[in-house]
Each structure stands twice: as C-alpha cells, then as structure tokens.
Amino acid sequence: MTVDKHSTVGLILPALIALPPLIGLGYAVTASLGLVGVAPGGSTSRYLREVIANHTTWAALGWTLWITIASTFLATLAAVFLAATFRAESKADRFGRIVAVLPLPVPHVVAALSSLLILGQSGLLARVAHSAGIISTPAQMPPLVYDRLGVGLIFALVWKEIPFLALIAFTVLKNRGGMLEETARSLGANGIHTFFYATWPVLWRGMLPGIVAVATFVAGSYETAALLAPSRPLALPLLTMERYTATAMDLRPGAFVLAGFTLLLSLAAVAAYGATIGRTDRLQ
Amino acid sequence: MRTTPIRWQSSLLLVLVLWTALPISVLVISSIGSGWFYPHLVPTSWSTAAWSELVSDRRLSRSLLTSLWLASLTGGIASIVGFEIGRRVSRTPVPLRYFALAAAFLPVAAPPLALGIGLQYFVLRAGLGGTLTGVWLAHSAVAIGYTTLYFIGVFAVFDRRVEEEARSLGASPLATLARVTLPLHRRQLAEALLLGFLVSWAQVPLTLLIGQGAVESLATSVMSYVHAGQDHLASVAGLLLALPGLVLMGVVGSSIRRFAVATV
Numbered sequence: 001m002t003v004d005k006h007s008t009v010g011l012i013l014p015a016l017i018a019l020p021p022l023i024g025l026g027y028a029v030t031a032s033l034g035l036v037g038v039a040p041g042g043s044t045s046r047y048l049r050e051v052i053a054n055h056t057t058w059a060a061l062g063w064t065l066w067i068t069i070a071s072t073f074l075a076t077l078a079a080v081f082l083a084a085t086f087r088a089e090s091k092a093d094r095f096g097r098i099v100a101v102l103p104l105p106v107p108h109v110v111a112a113l114s115s116l117l118i119l120g121q122s123g124l125l126a127r128v129a130h131s132a133g134i135i136s137t138p139a140q141m142p143p144l145v146y147d148r149l150g151v152g153l154i155f156a157l158v159w160k161e162i163p164f165l166a167l168i169a170f171t172v173l174k175n176r177g178g179m180l181e182e183t184a185r186s187l188g189a190n191g192i193h194t195f196f197y198a199t200w201p202v203l204w205r206g207m208l209p210g211i212v213a214v215a216t217f218v219a220g221s222y223e224t225a226a227l228l229a230p231s232r233p234l235a236l237p238l239l240t241m242e243r244y245t246a247t248a249m250d251l252r253p254g255a256f257v258l259a260g261f262t263l264l265l266s267l268a269a270v271a272a273y274g275a276t277i278g279r280t281d282r283l284q
Numbered sequence: 285m286r287t288t289p290i291r292w293q294s295s296l297l298l299v300l301v302l303w304t305a306l307p308i309s310v311l312v313i314s315s316i317g318s319g320w321f322y323p324h325l326v327p328t329s330w331s332t333a334a335w336s337e338l339v340s341d342r343r344l345s346r347s348l349l350t351s352l353w354l355a356s357l358t359g360g361i362a363s364i365v366g367f368e369i370g371r372r373v374s375r376t377p378v379p380l381r382y383f384a385l386a387a388a389f390l391p392v393a394a395p396p397l398a399l400g401i402g403l404q405y406f407v408l409r410a411g412l413g414g415t416l417t418g419v420w421l422a423h424s425a426v427a428i429g430y431t432t433l434y435f436i437g438v439f440a441v442f443d444r445r446v447e448e449e450a451r452s453l454g455a456s457p458l459a460t461l462a463r464v465t466l467p468l469h470r471r472q473l474a475e476a477l478l479l480g481f482l483v484s485w486a487q488v489p490l491t492l493l494i495g496q497g498a499v500e501s502l503a504t505s506v507m508s509y510v511h512a513g514q515d516h517l518a519s520v521a522g523l524l525l526a527l528p529g530l531v532l533m534g535v536v537g538s539s540i541r542r543f544a545v546a547t548v
Contacts, residue, residue, distance in 0.1 A: 106530070114308070114311055255401065
C-alpha cells in the first residue's frame with residue numbers, strides 16, 4: 001500500500017473535522033473527572049460516583065431507554081407493515097409510498113409541537129372526546145403529554161421516524177425482496193411463511209443500520225423531550241441540560257458525566273449492531 | 285404481483301393520509317384560527333393575524349432571518365469542505381479510507397447535546413459564545429460530517445478517467461478541478477448545500493448551548509413560543525420551519541434518499 005500526497009491529505013482533512021467533536025468529548029471526559037472546567041480540583045472520581053449513586057440518573061436512564069425502545073420498535077413495525085403493503089407498481093402503491101415518507105423533512109421540534117396540539121389535555125383529541133360525549137372537562141382527559149408513559153413523546157417520535165425507516169424498507173424490498181419471495185412461493189410457501197422466512201430476514205438485515213441510527217438519535221434527542229416529556233422522571237438529555245445550565249456550578253461536572261453516558265448509549269447501540277451483523281455473517 | 289386486497293389497501297391508504305396530514309393540518313389551523321379553544325373542534329373565526337406577526341413581531345422575523353443566514357452559510361461551507369474532503373478521501377487506499385470514514389462519521393453520530401457541551405468550551409475560549417459566528421461554526425462542525433459522507437459516496441462511483449484525460453491534454457490540477465470536476469458535480473454540490481442547510485435549519489441543542497440564549501433561530505423560537513403559551517405563533521414558526529424541507533422534497537424528490545440521514 002502506497003501513501004501518496006493525496007492519501008495523506010485525504011486522511012488529514014477528515015481527521016480535522018473529527019477534531020472538534022473529539023477534543024470536545026475529551027474535554028467533557030476530563031471535566032467529569034475534575035481535571036478541567038468550572039470546578040477543577042485535581043483528579044477525582046467524586047462527580048462520577050455522585051452521578052452513579054443518584055437515583056435521578058437511573059430513573060432518567062431507564063425512562064430514556066423505555067422511550068427509545070418503544071418508539072423505535074413501533075416505528076420499525078409500522079415501516080415494515082407499510083413496505084409490505086405498498087410495494088407493487090400500481091398508482092395506489094406509489095401514492096402510498098410517497099405519503100409514507102412525506103414527514104421525512106419535517107424537523108423534530110415541529111412534530112413535537114403538533115403532538116402537543118393534538119394530544120394535550122385541551123388538544124384536538126380532547127375536543128373530539130368532548131364532542132363524542134366521553135368527557136366534559138379537559139381534566140377528565142387522561143394526560144398524554146408530560147405523562148409518565150411518554151405517550152405524546154412516543155407519538156411524535158414514531159410519526160417522525162416511520163418515514164426514514166419506511167424509505168429504507170421500500171428500497172430493501174425493491175432491490176432484494178422479490179426474487180427470494182418468488183422462490184419461496186414456487187417451493188410451496190404460503191403468504192405468512194413467505195413473509196417470515198423470505199421477506200423478514202431480508203428486511204431486518206437491510207433495515208438494521210437505520211434502526212440503530214433511529215435508536216441513537218432518539219436516545220440523545222433534546223427538543224422533543226423538552227416539549228413533551230414529564231419533569232419526573234426527567235429524560236436523560238433534559239437532566240444533562242438542567243445540570244449544565246444550573247446556577248450551582250458544582251452540578252456542572254455531573255452534566256459532563258451524563259453527556260458521557262449519552263455518548264456511551266450511542267456507542268453501545270452501534271457496537272450491538274456490529275456484533276449482530278458479525279454474528280449473522282458468521283452464521284451465513 | 286398484488287397480494288393485498290384492494291379494498292383493504294384503500295382503507296389503509298386513507299388512514300395513512302390522515303396520519304401523515306393531521307399533524308401539519310393542525311399547525312395550519314392553529315396558525316390561521318382565532319378563538320380555537322377547548323371544546324371547539326374548529327376555530328370560531330379565521331384570521332391571518334399570526335402570520336402578520338412575521339412583519340410586525342421583530343422577534344419572529346429576526347429568528348427567521350437568523351435561521352436563513354445560519355443555514356445558508358452552513359450549507360455553503362459544508363458543501364465546499366465536504367466536496368474537497370470527499371474527493372481526497374476517495375483517492376485514499378482502502379484500509380486508510382476506513383479511518384477517514386470513521387473520522388467523518390464522528391460528528392454525525394455524536395449526540396448533539398454531548399457534542400455541544402464539548403464544543404462550547406472552544407467557542408467560549410475563542411470569545412464566540414452567544415454569537416452568530418459561534419453558532420455557525422458549531423452547526424458547520426456537524427454539517428461538514430454529513431456532506432463529507434455524502435461526497436465520499438459520490439466520488440466512490442466517479443469515473444476518474446475524465447480528469448486523467450484533461451491532465452493528459454495539458455490541464456493543470458487547478459484547471460482540471462475548475463473546468464472538469466466541479467462542473468460535473470454541480471447537481472451534487474447543490475444537493476450537499478441543501479443537506480447542510482437542512483442540518484442547520486432544524487438544529488436546536490447546539491443553537492441553545494453555543495448561542496446561550498442570545499442567538500434565537502426559528503427552531504429555538506418554536507420552543508420559546510410554546511413555553512410562553514403562544515401556540516398560534518409557535519404554529520407559524522413551525523410551519524415556516526417545515527416548509528423548506530417539504531419544498532425540497534418536491535423539487536428533488538428523486539434524490540430524497542441522500543437527505544434521509546440528515547432528517548432521521
């Protein structure tokens with residue numbers, strides 16, 4: 001392998017764009033260890049221990065994981081369903097595919113705002129319930145935003161992530177699904193068997209990178225949680241921001257620890273993806 | 285081959301249209317409806333007052349201009365830098381190219397809040413905290429990651445023999461770049477510009493952290509209006525925020541896959 005001038009520049013330039021996040025993340029790690037930042041007091045694991053011992057951290061982590069898993073699972077399920085339903089070349093199928101991906105460029109903060117207007121206690125759904133005679137005052141409407149289950153947040157995230165996953169699913173089925181399914185059918189498989197033994201394995205493998213991307217994004221998403229999540233338990237990004245912007249400066253190193261946690265969650269998802277793909281490759 | 289009964293598919297299509305259109309329709313109604321309070325299903329009257337605020341409310345118009353400025357500049361710099369890095373990386377031999385890819389992937393994969401907390405240190409040290417320039421640099425750090433990945437893909441399938449031919453006919457490297465490579469990638473440069481534009485346009489955590497409240501974009505103003513209970517203004521800001529992406533989807537619909545990753 002020869003490393004010429006172009007190769008050297010080709011390595012240096014990407015390294016330069018990775019530098020701000022790398023040094024930034026390095027700063028977050030050293031600040032969480034008390035080495036730099038607003039409260040430098042020499043190397044200490046005090047902040048790390050404080051964050052780990054704090055019940056709020058685990059509640060935030062658990063709640064964020066719940067939202068991540070629930071919204072990613074529902075969005076994946078819907079995307080697979082859409083891809084399996086609107087896959088032919090008829091006008092209706094093509095229209096279905098276009099409508100399914102329409103919310104793709106809508107920013108998350110807009111999806112969160114819509115969720116608030118629809119699911120809030122005096123929102124559109126509550127008004128429909130009132131018109132149907134189910135409730136008479138907004139207080140009778142079960143809370144669907146700022147709620148412990150995160151229904152409003154999950155709704156916004158699912159609405160926003162379905163198009164991305166559906167787009168991948170449409171592409172995967174178009175490029176790789178047809179021939180395997182034909183073979184399965186010609187061997188006598190019925191519709192359900194064809195789906196589970198021919199369609200699903202192809203879809204799953206093709207969609208996995210997208211699913212991982214969605215999960216990591218959802219885990220670190222700030223704006224949707226800021227508009228729709230409850231104050232107890234706090235979502236991990238909200239807890240991080242709260243500590244980081246607190247007037248009590250000694251809370252700030254804890255924010256760096258939490259930022260590291262969020263990053264670890266993302267890396268864990270990427271590692272899980274790598275391991276799954278590696279395992280599948282070995283099996284094949 | 286059709287496997288889904290037509291009637292079932294039509295019903296599903298109707299549900300899908302409702303599911304997709306409802307959230308945006310609610311924003312439209314909220315932005316032009318007045319007196320739209322519980323328990324009214326539709327507004328008691330219609331008014332363009334909230335949209336007029338675009339002109340009369342300096343805060344809303346300023347945040348729109350700020351977002352346009354930030355997103356245009358971010359898109360511009362990200363498309364140029366991404367183009368050059370992608371071009372160089374595509375000439376790097378394979379094991380080293382993986383390293384370059386991983387480096388470009390980092391600003392894309394890092395959670396924005398974690399990234400912003402780290403970036404803020406440098407921005408503050410440079411005296412750019414709470415300034416448009418600081419926010420622009422932070423947006424660019426992420427957007428360049430996206431456009432670099434985009435151009436690595438573009439140059440992976442680019443036939444370099446065209447450039448070699450120009451060089452063999454006596455063109456200098458600069459002339460080859462200006463007269464052959466750049467004109468051949470006009471469309472991709474425009475798409476990368478839009479990609480960078482969208483990354484910046486929807487950015488919230490980086491704007492909040494680096495802008496420190498002094499820089500208000502359209503995206504952060506949606507949050508401010510919601511917290512202030514001004515739903516109709518939040519809806520106007522939200523619709524303005526959704527508009528470029530939807531227009532882009534109509535204009536470059538066939539290329540939407542390239543933008544998908546920026547809108548996950």
